[in-house]
Amino acid sequence: MGSQSVMKVPVLDFSGDLKPGAERWKALTQEVREALESPGCFAAIYNTAVPESLQKEMFSAMKELFEIPQETKMNNRSEFKYHGYRAPVPEAPFFEVTGIDHAALPENIERFTDLMWPQGNTKFNETVKTVTMKITELAKLIQIMVLESYGAEKYFDDLDKSSNYHFRMMKYKAPEGGHQVEGLKGHVDKNIVTILCPDQVGGLEVQFKDGSWAPVVLSGGSLVITIGDTFMAWTNGRLHPVRHRVMLRGYEDRYSCGLFSIPNPNVLIEAPKELVDEEHPKLFKPFDYYDYYNFYKINKECGLKEFAGV
Numbered sequence: 001m002g003s004q005s006v007m008k009v010p011v012l013d014f015s016g017d018l019k020p021g022a023e024r025w026k027a028l029t030q031e032v033r034e035a036l037e038s039p040g041c042f043a044a045i046y047n048t049a050v051p052e053s054l055q056k057e058m059f060s061a062m063k064e065l066f067e068i069p070q071e072t073k074m075n076n077r078s079e080f081k082y083h084g085y086r087a088p089v090p091e092a093p094f095f096e097v098t099g100i101d102h103a104a105l106p107e108n109i110e111r112f113t114d115l116m117w118p119q120g121n122t123k124f125n126e127t128v129k130t131v132t133m134k135i136t137e138l139a140k141l142i143q144i145m146v147l148e149s150y151g152a153e154k155y156f157d158d159l160d161k162s163s164n165y166h167f168r169m170m171k172y173k174a175p176e177g178g179h180q181v182e183g184l185k186g187h188v189d190k191n192i193v194t195i196l197c198p199d200q201v202g203g204l205e206v207q208f209k210d211g212s213w214a215p216v217v218l219s220g221g222s223l224v225i226t227i228g229d230t231f232m233a234w235t236n237g238r239l240h241p242v243r244h245r246v247m248l249r250g251y252e253d254r255y256s257c258g259l260f261s262i263p264n265p266n267v268l269i270e271a272p273k274e275l276v277d278e279e280h281p282k283l284f285k286p287f288d289y290y291d292y293y294n295f296y297k298i299n300k301e302c303g304l305k306e307f308a309g310v
């Protein structure tokens with residue numbers, strides 16, 4: 001337990017055209033499912049849609065964003081708890097985050113840009129719009145593939161329509177003296193699918209089922225895919241929400257952005273009948289994502305089993 005692992009995160013290739021039903025599509029669908037069942041994450045090559053040059057623009061856009069005055073950053077509020085701007089807090093003193101709800105709608109990115117730069121910032125607006133659009137497409141594709149691999153693709157539209165594709169931008173300030181510190185505590189995401197686009201500073205680590213932690217080493221602009229408790233429950237426990245954390249080392253600030261598909265309020269999460277049988281009895285009672293999130297916030301040691309386990 002706790003040792004550095006030699007196990008690797010699988011790398012899956014999403015570059016170029018992917019046609020539903022084609023051999024490559026079918027093979028990839030199988031690989032997505034296997035990777036998300038164990039270890040519960042993978043790296044995605046997606047450079048035809050999000051090239052490294054675009055990622056670089058995104059990281060400079062974030063640097064510029066986090067440099068604006070705190071009181072302006074605080075103007076980004078959300079009707080959803082924890083989705084707006086969050087300044088560093090004593091439990092996470094290096095971590096700063098701000099997010100855009102329903103970010104696949106360009107007007108929400110425009111509204112955010114206008115709030116941060118009342119005088120306008122076309123470059124930021126265009127960069128974030130492109131990145132968000134492309135990464136949202138990937139999140140949907142992964143959801144379709146997972147559902148298809150379990151013979152439950154007919155539920156994709158319902159899942160899609162009841163989701164908030166939330167875009168999050170994160171800064172981790174380099175610790176004084178470059179000492180190693182925990183930038184983000186080990187946790188399991190609570191949502192459906194998470195796509196992370198971290199910069200080259202590194203530090204993201206995942207915990208394998210044997211308890212060992214491994215750094216996620218990314219080649220040339222790959223993205224990292226994980227799933228949260230909601231997707232685990234929706235697949236009746238088949239997918240594995242991997243525990244992950246961010247360790248900071250060295251003198252460089254770290255930037256990372258990500259797309260989180262999150263159920264809208266008042267949507268009941270329940271595994272479809274296709275995924276429940278004698279061999280796979282239902283593991284969770286139907287639950288509302290926000291009820292679970294609020295429960296978790298005051299019971300940090302507990303998970304979905306304690307909240308909604310059958």
Ligand SMILES: O=C(O)CCC(=O)C(=O)O
Nearest residue numbers: 170189196198204246256
């Ligand atoms: O910054 C990262 O790369 C990871 C962020 C993360 O795990 C989260 O926001 O849930």
Ligand SMILES: [Fe+2]
Nearest residue numbers: 187188189244
């Ligand atoms: Fe996370």
